[in-house]
Amino acid sequence: MAEFTTIIEPFRIHSVEPIRITTREERDAALAAAGLNLFSLRSEDVLIDLLTDSGTGAMSSEQWAGIQRGDESYAGSPSWFRFRDAVVELFGFAHVIPTHQGRAAEKILFSVVGGPGKVIPNNTHFDTTRANVEFTGAEALDIPVAEGRVPSSEHPFKGNMDVDALRALLAERADDVPVVMVTVTNNSGGGQPVSLENLRAVRAVCDEFGKPLFLDGCRFAENAWFVREREAGQADRPIPDIVREMAALADGMTMSAKKDGLANIGGWLACNDDALAEQARNLLILTEGFPTYGGLAGRDLEAIAQGLAEVVDEDYLRYRIRSTAYLGDALHAAGVPLVRPSGGHAVYLDARALLPHIPPEQLPGQALACALYVEGGIRGCEIGTVMFGEHAAMDLVRLAIPRRTYTQSHIDYVIEVVTAVAARASELRGLRIVTAPPALRHFTATFAPL
Numbered sequence: 001m002a003e004f005t006t007i008i009e010p011f012r013i014h015s016v017e018p019i020r021i022t023t024r025e026e027r028d029a030a031l032a033a034a035g036l037n038l039f040s041l042r043s044e045d046v047l048i049d050l051l052t053d054s055g056t057g058a059m060s061s062e063q064w065a066g067i068q069r070g071d072e073s074y075a076g077s078p079s080w081f082r083f084r085d086a087v088v089e090l091f092g093f094a095h096v097i098p099t100h101q102g103r104a105a106e107k108i109l110f111s112v113v114g115g116p117g118k119v120i121p122n123n124t125h126f127d128t129t130r131a132n133v134e135f136t137g138a139e140a141l142d143i144p145v146a147e148g149r150v151p152s153s154e155h156p157f158k159g160n161m162d163v164d165a166l167r168a169l170l171a172e173r174a175d176d177v178p179v180v181m182v183t184v185t186n187n188s189g190g191g192q193p194v195s196l197e198n199l200r201a202v203r204a205v206c207d208e209f210g211k212p213l214f215l216d217g218c219r220f221a222e223n224a225w226f227v228r229e230r231e232a233g234q235a236d237r238p239i240p241d242i243v244r245e246m247a248a249l250a251d252g253m254t255m256s257a258k259k260d261g262l263a264n265i266g267g268w269l270a271c272n273d274d275a276l277a278e279q280a281r282n283l284l285i286l287t288e289g290f291p292t293y294g295g296l297a298g299r300d301l302e303a304i305a306q307g308l309a310e311v312v313d314e315d316y317l318r319y320r321i322r323s324t325a326y327l328g329d330a331l332h333a334a335g336v337p338l339v340r341p342s343g344g345h346a347v348y349l350d351a352r353a354l355l356p357h358i359p360p361e362q363l364p365g366q367a368l369a370c371a372l373y374v375e376g377g378i379r380g381c382e383i384g385t386v387m388f389g390e391h392a393a394m395d396l397v398r399l400a401i402p403r404r405t406y407t408q409s410h411i412d413y414v415i416e417v418v419t420a421v422a423a424r425a426s427e428l429r430g431l432r433i434v435t436a437p438p439a440l441r442h443f444t445a446t447f448a449p450l
């Protein structure tokens with residue numbers, strides 16, 4: 001058969017959920033009532049919801065079948081064994097500890113290894129990872145490669161860790177570093193992948209200093225696809241093989257199954273260290289649940305086990321990565337500044353570049369996110385000064401694409417709305433924070449226009 005160039009959604013729609021078209025006046029009122037915080041909107045007031053790709057994807061008919069099959073036995077359920085086997089099949093870690101989502105795995109890991117005086121290096125900590133590290137009194141240190149901090153730089157692996165910075169840290173403070181983390185793909189750094197070459201180099205430095213390496217594996221399949229597409233010598237490898245190599249370079253992982261688990265809830269902590277696993281299981285029982293279900297129902301374990309089989313499918317990944325690039329390429333062609341190249345799960349608008357008249361302390365990312373909502377009912381997420389305060393290297397608005405959820409015409413509409421807002425960027429005004437909690441302030445802070 002001839003090779004056609006159109007990459008189609010490799011599924012057809014089985015069940016639909018209506019979305020509601022609102023007027024600009026309605027959106028203005030909804031946003032004001034939400035204190036200009038998009039997390040505080042009712043989702044019915046959002047037309048295209050690109051707030052997050054976490055837990056917002058569509059499950060397959062086989063996953064829904066798994067939901068029916070879910071066995072809710074308190075201990076030793078067959079659903080647990082299917083889940084555990086699916087995780088071990090791809091990642092090979094000796095211990096798998098199910099949690100209700102990624103941050104619960106982080107909380108347990110850092111409760112065991114963190115604490116005052118410790119420092120955890122990562123290519124870039126995600127917000128919940130940073131918060132869980134800091135909550136123990138430890139320091140969360142971001143050491144991405146230099147290209148990773150420059151939105152416009154075209155580099156195939158902008159998610160890579162700065163290996164020299166890691167070595168320098170370990171040379172100076174080895175005793176203070178309990179674990180080295182690498183986030184694949186690097187969400188806060190633009191959904192950018194990490195190469196196998198970089199992971200091998202990080203592994204070698206960890207070995208030099210006798211330190212364990214953990215992956216934050218939320219988007220492991222998207223990372224493996226980028227490795228196959230962009231890294232020399234990887235083009236013919238099956239995706240599960242690449243995933244297994246990534247995992248084999250690490251000693252453990254934290255995971256949110258709400259991303260590349262293709263599930264609406266779930267996660268796990270996995271590791272090879274027996275003593276760490278025992279301490280983690282004891283904490284799990286305290287707050288999550290018995291170790292054969294953790295924070296999950298049996299049906300959720302089934303949905304994740306099936307999701308792990310589907311997420312490494314090449315047709316799915318080709319469509320997934322291409323449909324994100326479709327949005328990014330169109331906006332780039334229209335002259336909208338954004339993180340290049342497009343990430344796996346999201347397109348990141350560069351609010352600092354689009355709104356040079358709004359300095360970081362006047363929250364250009366939040367101002368842009370609000371404008372996209374008022375203009376066209378699109379909900380994105382600020383990843384910048386609101387989220388990270390003084391740690392923010394960039395002010396971005398992430399448009400995250402839920403998996404298998406929106407069609408190409410939805411994305412064409414998004415392109416139109418973003419382009420319209422960009423055309424009147426000079427009219428946008430900065431914001432100030434009115435109220436904010438001490439940690440993870442982006443979820444609940446309120447804002448006012450300056």
Ligand SMILES: Cc1ncc(COP(=O)(O)O)c(C=O)c1O
Nearest residue numbers: 054101102103126128187218256
């Ligand atoms: C890279 C990364 N790590 C950790 C998490 C936390 O996962 P969860 O939301 O399931 O707690 C996320 C969620 O967005 C993430 O993107």
